Amino acid sequence: MKALSLHGDYAMMILAGEKTVEYRSWKTDYRGKLLICSSAMKIRGTMPGYATCVIDLVDIKKAGPRDYEWQLGKIYDIEPFPVKGKLHLYDVPDDKIVYHPEVDDDHHPTQEQWDEYQKKYIDPYIY
Numbered sequence: 001m002k003a004l005s006l007h008g009d010y011a012m013m014i015l016a017g018e019k020t021v022e023y024r025s026w027k028t029d030y031r032g033k034l035l036i037c038s039s040a041m042k043i044r045g046t047m048p049g050y051a052t053c054v055i056d057l058v059d060i061k062k063a064g065p066r067d068y069e070w071q072l073g074k075i076y077d078i079e080p081f082p083v084k085g086k087l088h089l090y091d092v093p094d095d096k097i098v099y100h101p102e103v104d105d106d107h108h109p110t111q112e113q114w115d116e117y118q119k120k121y122i123d124p125y126i127y
Helices: 007-015 111-125
Strands: 002-006 021-025 033-037 050-062 069-080
Touching: 002 007, 007 033, 007 050, 007 069, 069 111
Parallel strands: 002 033
Antiparallel strands: 021 069, 033 050, 050 069
16 A cells, blocks of 8 residues: 655544645645555654554645645544655555454444544554
Protein backbone atom coordinates (compact mmCIF):
# COMPACT_ATOMS: atom_id res chain seq x y z
CA MET A 1 0.00 0.00 0.00
CA LYS A 2 1.14 3.54 -0.63
CA ALA A 3 2.08 5.37 2.57
CA LEU A 4 2.62 8.98 3.60
CA SER A 5 4.51 10.16 6.69
CA LEU A 6 3.32 13.27 8.52
CA HIS A 7 4.16 15.06 11.74
CA GLY A 8 2.56 13.09 14.55
CA ASP A 9 0.04 15.77 15.49
CA TYR A 10 -1.31 15.84 11.92
CA ALA A 11 -1.46 12.04 11.76
CA MET A 12 -3.48 12.00 15.00
CA MET A 13 -5.84 14.69 13.66
CA ILE A 14 -6.47 12.56 10.56
CA LEU A 15 -7.11 9.48 12.74
CA ALA A 16 -9.62 11.50 14.80
CA GLY A 17 -11.39 12.75 11.65
CA GLU A 18 -10.46 16.36 12.46
CA LYS A 19 -8.19 16.87 9.44
CA THR A 20 -9.65 16.20 6.00
CA VAL A 21 -7.15 18.19 3.91
CA GLU A 22 -3.37 17.84 3.76
CA TYR A 23 -1.24 20.48 2.03
CA ARG A 24 1.85 19.43 0.12
CA SER A 25 4.26 21.18 -2.25
CA TRP A 26 3.92 18.28 -4.68
CA LYS A 27 1.18 16.23 -6.27
CA THR A 28 0.73 12.64 -7.36
CA ASP A 29 -1.51 10.88 -9.83
CA TYR A 30 -2.21 8.22 -7.19
CA ARG A 31 -5.75 8.02 -5.79
CA GLY A 32 -7.06 5.38 -3.41
CA LYS A 33 -6.17 3.94 -0.03
CA LEU A 34 -3.23 5.63 1.67
CA LEU A 35 -1.53 4.50 4.88
CA ILE A 36 -1.00 7.45 7.24
CA CYS A 37 2.18 7.20 9.30
CA SER A 38 3.41 9.38 12.13
CA SER A 39 7.00 10.60 11.75
CA ALA A 40 9.54 9.54 14.36
CA MET A 41 9.64 13.05 15.85
CA LYS A 42 8.51 12.76 19.47
CA ILE A 43 5.51 15.02 20.00
CA ARG A 44 3.38 14.56 23.13
CA GLY A 45 0.05 12.88 22.42
CA THR A 46 1.22 11.21 19.21
CA MET A 47 2.46 7.77 18.13
CA PRO A 48 6.01 8.48 16.84
CA GLY A 49 7.10 6.08 14.12
CA TYR A 50 3.79 4.21 13.82
CA ALA A 51 1.20 3.70 11.10
CA THR A 52 -2.01 5.21 12.51
CA CYS A 53 -4.79 4.62 9.96
CA VAL A 54 -5.68 4.21 6.30
CA ILE A 55 -7.57 6.92 4.45
CA ASP A 56 -8.95 7.37 0.96
CA LEU A 57 -6.98 9.93 -1.04
CA VAL A 58 -9.92 11.30 -2.98
CA ASP A 59 -8.43 14.15 -5.03
CA ILE A 60 -5.61 16.67 -5.27
CA LYS A 61 -6.24 20.26 -6.30
CA LYS A 62 -3.90 23.17 -6.99
CA ALA A 63 -4.07 25.50 -3.98
CA GLY A 64 -1.42 28.07 -4.86
CA PRO A 65 1.72 28.54 -6.91
CA ARG A 66 3.59 25.86 -4.94
CA ASP A 67 0.84 24.20 -2.91
CA TYR A 68 -1.48 21.27 -3.49
CA GLU A 69 -4.55 20.40 -1.44
CA TRP A 70 -4.85 16.68 -0.86
CA GLN A 71 -8.49 15.85 -0.12
CA LEU A 72 -8.87 12.99 2.32
CA GLY A 73 -11.94 10.78 2.52
CA LYS A 74 -13.03 7.79 4.56
CA ILE A 75 -10.86 6.65 7.48
CA TYR A 76 -10.14 2.96 8.03
CA ASP A 77 -9.03 2.03 11.55
CA ILE A 78 -6.07 -0.33 11.88
CA GLU A 79 -3.79 -1.83 14.50
CA PRO A 80 -0.84 0.58 14.69
CA PHE A 81 2.54 -0.88 13.76
CA PRO A 82 6.07 0.55 13.51
CA VAL A 83 7.02 2.17 10.20
CA LYS A 84 10.23 3.85 9.13
CA GLY A 85 9.03 6.91 7.26
CA LYS A 86 10.34 8.26 3.98
CA LEU A 87 9.85 11.36 1.88
CA HIS A 88 7.01 11.42 -0.65
CA LEU A 89 4.87 8.32 -1.15
CA TYR A 90 6.43 4.97 -0.36
CA ASP A 91 5.27 1.37 -0.22
CA VAL A 92 4.44 -0.65 2.89
CA PRO A 93 3.53 -4.35 2.53
CA ASP A 94 -0.24 -4.90 2.70
CA ASP A 95 0.19 -7.87 5.04
CA LYS A 96 1.33 -5.52 7.83
CA ILE A 97 -2.07 -3.81 7.88
CA VAL A 98 -4.75 -5.27 10.17
CA TYR A 99 -8.08 -3.49 9.77
CA HIS A 100 -10.67 -2.98 12.51
CA PRO A 101 -13.92 -2.31 10.61
CA GLU A 102 -15.99 -2.64 13.78
CA VAL A 103 -14.94 0.89 14.75
CA ASP A 104 -15.15 2.45 11.26
CA ASP A 105 -17.81 5.14 10.91
CA ASP A 106 -19.81 2.92 8.51
CA HIS A 107 -20.48 0.51 11.38
CA HIS A 108 -21.60 3.23 13.82
CA PRO A 109 -19.55 2.00 16.78
CA THR A 110 -20.80 2.69 20.26
CA GLN A 111 -18.68 4.84 22.54
CA GLU A 112 -17.84 1.68 24.49
CA GLN A 113 -16.55 -0.07 21.32
CA TRP A 114 -14.44 2.95 20.38
CA ASP A 115 -13.06 3.30 23.92
CA GLU A 116 -12.11 -0.40 23.94
CA TYR A 117 -10.35 -0.08 20.56
CA GLN A 118 -8.51 3.05 21.70
CA LYS A 119 -7.43 1.49 25.01
CA LYS A 120 -6.13 -1.64 23.27
CA TYR A 121 -4.64 -0.28 20.03
CA ILE A 122 -3.97 3.47 20.38
CA ASP A 123 -3.13 4.31 23.98
CA PRO A 124 -0.19 1.87 24.32
CA TYR A 125 1.69 3.74 21.55
CA ILE A 126 0.98 7.31 22.63
CA TYR A 127 4.10 9.24 23.60
